[in-house]
Amino acid sequence: MGESSADWAGIAWTFLAEVRRRSPLVQCITNFVSMDLMANTLLAAGASPAMLHSLQELPDFTPNADALCVNVGTLTADWLPAMKLAAELAASSGRPWVLDPVAAGASGFRLNACRELVGLKPTVIRGNGSEIIALANASVGFTKGVDSSHDSKDAVEAAKSLAQASEAVVAVSGAVDIITDGKRVVGASNGVPMMQNITATGCSVTALISAFVAVDPSRAFEATASALSIFGIAGEIGMEMAKGPASLRMHLIDSLYGLEQAPVFSCVKVSSI
Amino acid sequence: MGESSADWAGIAWTFLAEVRRRSPLVQCITNFVSMDLMANTLLAAGASPAMLHSLQELPDFTPNADALCVNVGTLTADWLPAMKLAAELAASSGRPWVLDPVAAGASGFRLNACRELVGLKPTVIRGNGSEIIALANASVGFTKGVDSSHDSKDAVEAAKSLAQASEAVVAVSGAVDIITDGKRVVGASNGVPMMQNITATGCSVTALISAFVAVDPSRAFEATASALSIFGIAGEIGMEMAKGPASLRMHLIDSLYGLEQAPVFSCVKVSSI
Amino acid sequence: MGESSADWAGIAWTFLAEVRRRSPLVQCITNFVSMDLMANTLLAAGASPAMLHSLQELPDFTPNADALCVNVGTLTADWLPAMKLAAELAASSGRPWVLDPVAAGASGFRLNACRELVGLKPTVIRGNGSEIIALANASVGFTKGVDSSHDSKDAVEAAKSLAQASEAVVAVSGAVDIITDGKRVVGASNGVPMMQNITATGCSVTALISAFVAVDPSRAFEATASALSIFGIAGEIGMEMAKGPASLRMHLIDSLYGLEQAPVFSCVKVSSI
Numbered sequence: 118m119g120e121s122s123a124d125w126a127g128i129a130w131t132f133l134a135e136v137r138r139r140s141p142l143v144q145c146i147t148n149f150v151s152m153d154l155m156a157n158t159l160l161a162a163g164a165s166p167a168m169l170h171s172l173q174e175l176p177d178f179t180p181n182a183d184a185l186c187v188n189v190g191t192l193t194a195d196w197l198p199a200m201k202l203a204a205e206l207a208a209s210s211g212r213p214w215v216l217d218p219v220a221a222g223a224s225g226f227r228l229n230a231c232r233e234l235v236g237l238k239p240t241v242i243r244g245n246g247s248e249i250i251a252l253a254n255a256s257v258g259f260t261k262g263v264d265s266s267h268d269s270k271d272a273v274e275a276a277k278s279l280a281q282a283s284e285a286v287v288a289v290s291g292a293v294d295i296i297t298d299g300k301r302v303v304g305a306s307n308g309v310p311m312m313q314n315i316t317a318t319g320c321s322v323t324a325l326i327s328a329f330v331a332v333d334p335s336r337a338f339e340a341t342a343s344a345l346s347i348f349g350i351a352g353e354i355g356m357e358m359a360k361g362p363a364s365l366r367m368h369l370i371d372s373l374y375g376l377e378q379a380p381v382f383s384c385v386k387v388s389s390i
Numbered sequence: 391m392g393e394s395s396a397d398w399a400g401i402a403w404t405f406l407a408e409v410r411r412r413s414p415l416v417q418c419i420t421n422f423v424s425m426d427l428m429a430n431t432l433l434a435a436g437a438s439p440a441m442l443h444s445l446q447e448l449p450d451f452t453p454n455a456d457a458l459c460v461n462v463g464t465l466t467a468d469w470l471p472a473m474k475l476a477a478e479l480a481a482s483s484g485r486p487w488v489l490d491p492v493a494a495g496a497s498g499f500r501l502n503a504c505r506e507l508v509g510l511k512p513t514v515i516r517g518n519g520s521e522i523i524a525l526a527n528a529s530v531g532f533t534k535g536v537d538s539s540h541d542s543k544d545a546v547e548a549a550k551s552l553a554q555a556s557e558a559v560v561a562v563s564g565a566v567d568i569i570t571d572g573k574r575v576v577g578a579s580n581g582v583p584m585m586q587n588i589t590a591t592g593c594s595v596t597a598l599i600s601a602f603v604a605v606d607p608s609r610a611f612e613a614t615a616s617a618l619s620i621f622g623i624a625g626e627i628g629m630e631m632a633k634g635p636a637s638l639r640m641h642l643i644d645s646l647y648g649l650e651q652a653p654v655f656s657c658v659k660v661s662s663i
Numbered sequence: 664m665g666e667s668s669a670d671w672a673g674i675a676w677t678f679l680a681e682v683r684r685r686s687p688l689v690q691c692i693t694n695f696v697s698m699d700l701m702a703n704t705l706l707a708a709g710a711s712p713a714m715l716h717s718l719q720e721l722p723d724f725t726p727n728a729d730a731l732c733v734n735v736g737t738l739t740a741d742w743l744p745a746m747k748l749a750a751e752l753a754a755s756s757g758r759p760w761v762l763d764p765v766a767a768g769a770s771g772f773r774l775n776a777c778r779e780l781v782g783l784k785p786t787v788i789r790g791n792g793s794e795i796i797a798l799a800n801a802s803v804g805f806t807k808g809v810d811s812s813h814d815s816k817d818a819v820e821a822a823k824s825l826a827q828a829s830e831a832v833v834a835v836s837g838a839v840d841i842i843t844d845g846k847r848v849v850g851a852s853n854g855v856p857m858m859q860n861i862t863a864t865g866c867s868v869t870a871l872i873s874a875f876v877a878v879d880p881s882r883a884f885e886a887t888a889s890a891l892s893i894f895g896i897a898g899e900i901g902m903e904m905a906k907g908p909a910s911l912r913m914h915l916i917d918s919l920y921g922l923e924q925a926p927v928f929s930c931v932k933v934s935s936i
Contacts, residue, residue, distance in 0.1 A: 148441065149422050149425050149441070149695050150425040150426055150429055150441050152695050152696040153426055153696055153699055153700070153862060153863070154426070156696055156862035156863075157861065157862050157908065157909065157912075160860045160861065160862060160908065161860065161907070161908055161909070166862065167766070167769070168694070168695070168696050168736070168737055169737065169766070169769065170737065170739065171737075171738055171739040171740060171772065172739075172740075173739075173740055173770065173772035174738075174769060174770035174772050174773060177769070177770035177771060177772070178769055178770055190441070191441055191442065191443065191444075192444055192447075193443065193444040193445075193446075194444060194445075194446055195468075195741075220440070220442070223440070223442065223447060223450065223451055224446065224447035224450035224451055225450060226444065226446035226447050226450070227447055314433045314434065314647065315430065315433065316426060316429035316430050316433060316439065317426070317429075359644075360641075360644045360648070361434070361643060361644025361645070361646075361647040361648050362430065362433065362434055362643060362644065362647055363430065363434070363639070363640040363641070363642075363643035363644050363647075364640055364641075364644050366430075366909070367640060367909040367910055367913060368906075368909070368910075369909075370907060370908060370909035371905075371906045371907025371908065371909050371910050372907070374860065374907040374908055374909075375906070375907050421714070422695050422698050422714070423698040423699055423702050423714050426699055427699070463714070464698075464714055464715065464716065464717075465717055465720075466716065466717040466718075466719075467717060467718075467719055468741075493713070493715070496713070496715065496720060496723065496724055497719065497720035497723035497724055498723060499717065499719035499720050499723070500720060587706045587707065587920065588703065588706065589699065589702035589703050589706060589712065590699070590702075632917075633914075633917045633921070634707070634916060634917025634918070634919075634920040634921050635703065635706065635707055635916060635917065635920055636703065636707070636912070636913040636914070636915075636916035636917050636920075637913055637914075637917050639703075640913060
């Protein structure tokens with residue numbers, strides 16, 4: 118509590134440097150849309166992605182991964198058992214795992230799947246405001262209505278409530294990203310609006326959170342805020358060269374790959390709320 | 391009938407402006423290859439893509455989407471029931487839906503699947519010459535052989551025949567795109583040849599047609615021709631900066647995102663045939 | 664045996680020119696991560712990709728493809744029968760097929776699947792050092808341990824052993840790519856290290872090998888070395904313009920598309936080992 122943005126800059130840089138140094142193996146069970154950008158985001162950050170989701174392989178593989186990222190984007194009934202088994206294996210092996218409850222409120226089937234996954238003890242949950250509110254409603258009896266404006270600040274209460282009930286760090290993406298462990302709440306305001314015009318940027322930052330948590334699972338709150346800030350800074354630097362969402366996507370990944378200490382220290386914007 | 395290219399420029403611009411203003415929710419059940427570019431095409435145009443295909447979710451989701459896009463590219467037996475159910479739900483909810491019969495003639499299984507989908511009353515069908523001819527042969531007894539040259543003009547008769555029998559607007563992509571509702575026939579000649587060296591551009595323009603139809607389902611013929619012309623113009627502008635197919639892909643999406651009224655009015659090439 | 668790099672330049676250029684002239688149809692059964700880049704790599708080289716994997720379609724389709732590429736990246740139990748049937752159909756139709764045993768050692772399930780596929784007579788097998796060593800251990804009793812350094816030179820023995828037992832050409836990607844038919848061994852040292860920071864470059868060069876083998880199946884050894892060298896040269900040229908892995912990915916594809924004879928002749932680095 119009470120860290121300044123300067124403190125956060127040092128924290129965020131340390132996480133990125135550790136990911137580059139240790140290249141954690143991050144297993145991703147994710148939707149078909151995001152696989153390419155997510156893998157490239159992890160590679161650009163220095164992590165080792167493994168897109169692997171078959172039930173038969175999980176017992177051999179998941180306990181040896183440094184972190185697991187589960188994203189329900191293109192969920193079907195046949196994928197859900199693998200998501201749940203992988204989450205259980207990660208938890209029982211003491212590995213951190215991160216949940217991205219994409220479109221949690223889009224159907225009863227999906228909301229129930231997300232609620233089941235929340236019950237399997239994710240280390241971090243990251244979504245947008247509507248997703249976190251829907252999940253808090255369904256999981257912990259939070260009763261504020263879904264705010265279609267997707268303003269992440271509107272979801273602070275839902276996030277705290279979900280964090281307290283699930284014991285996960287909860288992050289809400291928006292103009293200001295909100296990160297809470299149920300007690301502490303910080304806002305990270307890096308990034309540019311055009312990132313929302315690129316598919317899978319949300320999915321990809323969740324994977325980046327997984328890589329950051331992998332290198333220091335005991336500091337999931339700090340890892341989550343750091344990953345959101347670093348990804349946002351890569352977007353800000355990329356935006357200087359971008360002419361639209363497709364070139365921003367390219368420059369964002371290039372910037373993440375080449376990100377140096379000085380811009381991290383001058384750009385990180387994280388502060389208590 | 392009888393609109394000039396100037397009239398069509400106004401029509402096409404109005405459709406794009408409406409998509410940007412209303413951001414229609416377009417559900418896509420599509421192949422694995424195209425998901426990324428398709429979602430980014432919709433986002434660049436101002437629409438809201440949702441890649442969602444699980445049987446369990448369709449009853450909750452599809453009736454609330456503004457349009458549905460079904461693409462059979464990487465078809466397997468387990469995906470077909472969801473494609474059919476989604477098409478039925480869209481039709482029964484009064485929502486437009488668009489079919490992309492990728493490689494319709496590649497196998498008996500695929501051709502039969504496409505024929506079944508045509509029976510579920512798509513609003514628009516878009517394919518290349520070979521696909522439309524194969525589908526017309528299979529669906530409505532059209533008997534001209536498949537022309538391997540893929541010249542869309544050779545498919546005009548097949549398209550008219552398929553449109554009359556299916557009551558769908560039928561579009562045939564090629565050097566000149568052909569659009570017909572069975573009576574009217576127009577040609578749209580925007581675009582550049584190098585777009586064929588980028589995977590999923592055909593799939594993506596079908597999704598763009600879905601977004602255009604979503605904002606005015608009663609004018610599916612105009613929406614289809616407009617989407618094909620606008621996507622082609624984005625390719626033309628992108629081509630000015632491209633050094634090959636990968637940079638063209640990027641510049642095309644950037645150009646679609648930033649497309650202004652003046653180049654639309656000066657570039658639209660649509661005329662009666 | 665005994666070709667100089669100059670000889671190899673002529674061989675490599677001839678393969679690329681033939682792919683451009685004949686546009687072979689390359690069927691790909693591949694992982695979800697690589698489909699987009701793989702299809703774009705094949706298109707940039709002048710080949711015709713077909714991402715098609717449904718059991719129902721294989722008997723109609725595979726015997727008419729010019730080559731088949733099987734990649735086990737996101738393997739699940741329900742995909743394996745299609746991979747095996749397609750391999751059998753390719754072999755029985757006299758068509759070349761190429762295996763990419765991604766992460767062969769990641770699980771017992773995966774290693775066994777790869778071993779079964781090796782038994783179906785692939786024309787070429789391409790992997791990194793760890794994959795080829797794992798496969799040689801499992802398939803032919805090769806007993807050297809997996810070298811986590813991924814240095815392809817360490818895998819030369821494993822590759823020769825696997826090639827002799829399987830009668831496939833075996834390629835090992837690394838700082839120097841190794842290609843062997845069990846007797847001859849050449850090294851190809853084109854490419855740049857940053858290509859490893861882009862997901863699916865390995866998968867994509869395997870697809871390019873498939874296209875090269877398609878135009879002259881009797882010279883699989885030469886086709887494999889040529890494809891690896893050409894892809895590497897495209898990366899070298901792309902690297903001159905790249906600012907990071909995402910822009911390298913774009914420039915690599917653009918360079919492959921536009922590659923001319925002069926840089927091929929001046930850049931090919933293939934020599935006997």
